[in-house]
Amino acid sequence: MVSDDGGDDEPLTPAGRLFLHPEMNTIIHCVIGLQQPLDVDQVKSIVGSSFMVQHPRFTSLMVRDRRGKEHWRKIQIEIDRHIILADHHSLTTAAADDGTDGGVDSSSRAISDYLAELSVSTPLSTDKPLWEVHVLTAHNCLILRIHHALGDGISLMSMFLATCRKAAEPEAIPSMGVGGDREKSSSSSVGRNWREILSGFVKMVVFSLVFAVEFLLRIWVSDRKTPIIGGAGVELWPRKLAVASFRLEDMKAVKKAVAGATINDVLFGVVSSGLSRYLDHRSPNALQNGLRLTGLAMVNLREQPGLQELSNLMKSNSGSRWGNKFGMLLLPVYYHKTSDNPLDYLKRAKTMIDRKKQSLEGHLSYNIGNILMSWFGPKVAWILNYRIMCNTSFTISNVVGPQEEITLAGVPVAYLRANTSSLPHALTMHMVSYAGRADLQMLVAKDIIPDPEFLAKCFQDALLEMKEAAAAATLSTQNIEGN
Template identity: 35%
Template sequence: MAAEEPTMKMIRIKAATEEEEPPPVSPFSRLFQSPEVDSFIIVTLGCGIRLNSTTIIDGLKLSLINHPRFSSIPEMGRGNGGKPVWVQTKVNVEDHVFVPDIDPDMESPDQFLEDYISNLTTIPMDMSKPLWELHLLQVKSSVAESVGVFKIHHSLGDGMSLMSLLLACTRKTSDPEALPAVSAKKNHVGPSSFLGKIWWLVAGSWWITRLVFNTCVDLVMTILTICFLRDTKTPIVGGAEHKSRRFIHRIISLDDVKIVKTAMKMTINDVLVGVTQAGLSRYLSRRHDQETTSKSQQFPKRIRLRGAVFMNLRPTTGIKDLADMMAKGSKCRWGNWIGYVLIPFTVGSEADPLEHVRRAKYTMERKKLSLEAVFSYAILSLTMTAFGLKALEDLTRRIFERTTLTFSNMVGPEEEVSFYGHPITYIAPSAFGLPHVRTGLTLHFQSYAKKMIIIVAVDPTVIPDPHQLCDDLVESLSLFKSAVLERGSSHTDVKKLQ
């Protein structure tokens, strides 16, 4: 017995130590919590049936709140040096789920939804409880029987991780016990022959040379942006910061995107960047004509318009890993480990609409051969370490106030899924709170089954007609598809997709 006492004592000391040292709030989570940034993620889930709040609350109790971040609150002074830490707390799920009393016979349910979600961006979140909430709206819109709206503080995780976590709470509609499947990147297998290996070595050397060159160019552009380089002032660039945001979405066919992708031999992301370029060109040209008094003043041909794209640098946590963690208490990777990339968008009229996607493909292929995201993460981390949170806030503000929009494309489930027994008709994620002093536009694309959802988040004082912007984006894809079909490009593949 005497020999066992030290061991038991060590166990007790270890347990006590673990209780005294909760996990620290990461530098980027601290940034997202700062009053200067205070960033949130909004996820709208359209459902095919009326929502059963009791079923959803019971489901959340068995899954989502088992994730440490969804059952913790940030507290100052508990960590080493008085740094904030995540402290576990008891969660009353009913305090996080809101079911407002809504008139089922209202005249404009779509407008009501827009107003309700927009109002959420102006209401501060209670920091004394875990930083998330779910609003269940029993209102029948044009594309759903009811709607659930998640409002999640960005400090809980990056967008990719949080979306994976929410998908881990869903199951396939065709198989209620199966987790949703998301398409994964294919691994390339190296050559096996001797000549093939020699060619692979030569190509690899050229690849590394281009990688180094592109990274150096992108770093110079980042430094210039931090110092003074701003985007061209356009009608979608504002002059003051507004917290209120309005969220609009459109649902288009993913097959239409794939038709253009196959015909042009590019990726879906390339097509979506092309859609963004073409849509912004149409919208800005119209706004220019409306707001210009002199008819002789033409829409400028050279415009510097860039999108800031946040990229998750942490290896993506699988949906199954997150589901196991919530069900069995296992561990998995988590946290805000993100860098950013500045993507230039070519804005202007083109005689051939497909020129927009060709330019997009060139831009994205070049960005893939760059370590800009890694080095931007290093710059932000070093700023935080050397100069503190205020310096990091200022650096982030400089980047966002000198670019025009944020852009994101996320891959969703390959087939329809259900959220605690409620079949989902669409998924529309977005974000707000980032310090866009000069702009009012955030653009997200989300694939889901055979759909592609376009989500536009705008500052209504800068972009008063977001529905028109969405229409321009949809029309741009339609023009791409028509151009491809007229030329008969990849006729066999196009026929298979139709």
């Protein structure tokens, strides 16, 4: 929308301008599974009383002035225009065509097919604020479609949880996830001598330079061709969707088997092992052992990791401010045809991620992106981002959700999942944890990865194999100590 200059309009941030670039146009899909159905009128009531309709980003149009500069302009929203009832007949027909029997599997398949179609072919209308709520009444599901220009996963999860309540305490807002890794690292730094501090500083400088150069080289250097890699134009290809579900207890059990490991280390170990299994299935004996597959990971850069209280996010002077505050990391995993010890995947992942944590790669990518946007505009920034995505193998992110069960308008929430609209990657993965479970939702280009359900099983089997190896290692240690 082109508009005269408005004195009260607020300019978009550099990240917001990038996400709104026509070729980028990234939309986040937040999937909320419920244990009981909600009708459209109930959803309208929930939205109307939520923080969403009070937040300036969710009550503003994106307009362009006569110079083409983007701004947010506050308007009075019409909630009815943002609530969309999904066509029950088309959802049922899609599930039937898929050969399912009308039970839980058919419902899950119908939701996945609906999401897969939204991810490619349905942009958000720019004549209203850039969000929608799709109501899938027959499948007890809500889908929040929110433009990435409005905020990142941390911001949006915090806003959603402010609308929910704890199942065990109906008046209490769910507690936010806390990222303990940074807290541990900061507390462990107390008492370090000057040699350790100097060594840490040197490692930070060296790793930051090496990873920054590698990041820039990704504009020209591509991963080797494999059965999972995408490329230019793949963002327009038809999609399929599948979910790999993990028990957090299993991930924690594996984490304990390697000193200092984190859930993120376990996730990347599982991804490495699972992709190796899948590639063995698709291309047996065709790939070189140790082949690198590079993931593009999104990392939260707020001073306090994890989810934030909404009131803190809304403060403009807060280090945990609202919006898009994340960097990108290149996180390689490696194909290995066989491994004597499944925990080797975790050990390799931990070594790689530890080095990334010692660097400033995430902060550098964030600030370089802002500089490119400010100096050269969204077209140049998009081209460089697009080339990096085309030259890597997959996208991955991880958002920590509430650890306890929650309710929405008194209705228990069964699961929380997320994905984004299509990227030139043939495989995008977003993990969200909730109430003892972590769901890794995978959006794939179905002409490249036709069997995402099998890929999901590869990931799940990889975790179970690591869990068994961890239990065996613990038992062996106990036997040695007992003797």
